[in-house]
Amino acid sequence: KNQVEQSPQSLIILEGKNCTLQCNYTVSPFSNLRWYKQDTGRGPVSLTIMTFSENTKSNGRYTATLDADTKQSSLHITASQLSDSASYICVVSGGEGRRALTFGSGTRLQVQP
C-alpha cells in the first residue's frame, strides 16, 4: 500500500531557530516528491519538487533533501519566522495507476516569538 509518513506530528520552535521535518514513503513506482506548506484554512502551496535524480533543492530558507534509496526526505527551515507557522505536508507522486498524489498527514509547525 502506498504510504507517506511524517514526523514529528507537531513542533514548536522559537523564532530565528532552525528545524528539520522528516518524511518516509513507500510509494512505488516513484516519480517525484513534493513539500507543501498549508496555512490554516487555506489550500496547500508547493515549496519544492524533486525527482529521484535530485537529492537536494532549495527555495529561500527552505531546503529539501531526498534519498531515493532509503525512501526518505527532509525539509530544513533556516532562521524561522512567525509566518512559517503552518502545516508542512510531504507528497509523493507516482503510485502505480495513479495520476494524483499520496499525501502525508503533515507536521504542524508553530514558531513562537
Added chain:
Amino acid sequence: DTGVSQDPRHKITKRGQNVTFRCDPISEHNRLYWYRQTLGQGPEFLTYFQNEAQLEKSRLLSDRFSAERPKGSFSTLEIQRTEQGDSAMYLCASSFSSTGGFYEQYFGPGTRLTVT
C-alpha cells in the same frame, strides 16, 4: 486573481440535505482534481478529470458523491444525503499535463463543509 477558485468557501448543512461545490481551475489547465481533508490529516484523493473525462475515482467516493466537468473547464462536486462524516475541507487542484511532462498541482482555498 488567476489561481484556482472554489465556491462556497464555507457551507453548513443539515444531515440528509444535498450540497454542491464548484471549482474553477486555472484557465489553461487540462487536469482537475478533488481531494478531501479532515482535521489534522493530509488531503485524500477523491477523483480527477482530464478535460471533461473523469479518469479515476477513489474508493472514498461513495455512491452519494458525484463529480462533473461538463465542458472541461469548471467542475462541480455534489454530495447527496449528507452525513456527519462528510464534514471536511474539500480541496480542488488543477494542473497542465503533457506527455512525459512533470506537472505541478495548484490548489484552491477549499470549501469547508459542516454537516449538523
